[in-house]
Amino acid sequence: MGAAEFTSVLDRAAEGGRITPEEALDLYRSAPLHALGRAADAVRRRRYAGVEHIATYIIERNINYTNACVTACKFCAFYAPPKSDRVWTRDLDDILRRCAETVELGGTQIMFQGGHHPDYGVEYYERHFSAIKEAFPELVIHSLGASEVAHMARISGVGVEEAIRRIHAAGLDSFAGAGAELLPARPRNAIAPLKESGEEWLSIMETAHRLGVESTCTMLMGTGETNAERIEHLRMVRDVQDRTGGFRAFIPYTYQPENNHLRGQTQATLFEYLRLIAVARLFLDNVAHIQGSWLTTGKEVGQLSLHYGADDLGSVMLEENVVSSAGARHRSNRMELIRLIRDAGRVPAQRATTYEHLVVHEDPARDPVDDRVVSHLSSTAIDGGTAHPELRLVDAES
Ligand code: SF4
Secondary structure, three states, X not given: OOHHHHHHHHHHHHOOOOOOHHHHHHXXXXXXXXXXXXXXXXXXXXXXXXXXXXXXXXXXXXXXXXXXXXXXXXXXXXXXXXOOOOOOEOOHHHHHHHHHHHHHOXXXXXXXXOOOOOOOOXXXXXXXXXXXXXXOOOOEEEEOOHHHHHHHHHHHOOOHHHHHHHHHHHOOOEEOOOOOOOOOHHHHHHHOOOOOOHHHHHHHHHHHHHOOOOEEEEEEEOOOOOHHHHHHHHHHHHHHHHHHOOEEEEEEEEOOOOOOOOOXXXXXXXXXXXXXXXXXXXXXXOOOEEEOOHHHHOHHHHHHHOOOOOOEEEEEEOOOOHHHHOOOOOOOEHHHHHHHHHHXXXXXXXXXXXXXXXXXXXXXXXXXXXXXXXXXXXXXXXOOOOOOOOOOOOOOOO
8 A cells, every 4th residue: 555545535524424444444554653643643533522622531350369260371470270279269258348449449340350160150159249239339340251151151050042141130230341452363273272263252251242231342462463353453343332232342452471381482462452453443443442551551652542543541450460470560540640641632431330420530630539539459469459368448347
């Protein structure tokens, strides 16, 4: 593609026209970076006309219920083989205390996240989700993904549709869409050979959407996949979204190199990440929200992503142990995230899981000042996080 063709395709996309996977790959490989970002930003502005000056964040907590996992993904630094002496599990009381802290700090969402434990079937999730909802009906359970559904259905000997219906009835509000990793077969087999196929992952999400359980969708960049495989991941997502409309957001993040079998032999550059954010905004014309990941790429890249098509900067993640175990060391707090968004030229807004604006921080003089709302307050992987199983704010008796 020459300069004139790049301009023509970018203009078409910026005006709302659909681009093909081949065009997306050409843009991703070779379009001038600034032109790519300008077109993606034009699409974002048009989609959010009237509120295009706003960028959102959410306050949430990842609650890791166990690190025991039979799936042994090669990029993962979090799991332990089930018979290992490194295995831990959190009991329901501990989980509920973490929920209580989340509510106390203004969090609205929890991501229940853990390994594929050999004994945890549908019943385990039903028991925990219903207990969480009973104690904290205001908390949105935005958790799990197709991989966990496939695993729990297998353990319980039921179909995925029944598994989804039952955990939804017990309290799951939406799927976080983790486990998408790379959907195309070659890179997926290379990094997660024991996971379900990309087609199966999408098929389970499609079933969930049909049952009224929406989701987000992630993408793991930097484990050795080709540019063409990155765009193929986007194509697979867009095709399902054309049928269901159930993906609320697309969330690419970058592989972290520490403590896993891949040993950091490959990694995505920050420019590759920004280009992917922009191409995702242009190509995924049927997905509303694109999230920039400051957690894995850093705060400055997070800010830049807001100029390359992203409209959301993710979360103040009160607790995170999975990517921080693999080396992600970026921490933040609510006040800083608000400042980062404002310094990027946007008005910050705290959002709900479904992206409604809960609080728009129009006036800096009225910004929240609770300095307890920090990321990683209970991380096992970062110095300064509260080591498991202690809780900083709510003691075991309260
Ligand atoms: S990514 Fe998830 S499924 Fe894979 S090894 Fe880690 S905990 Fe297990």
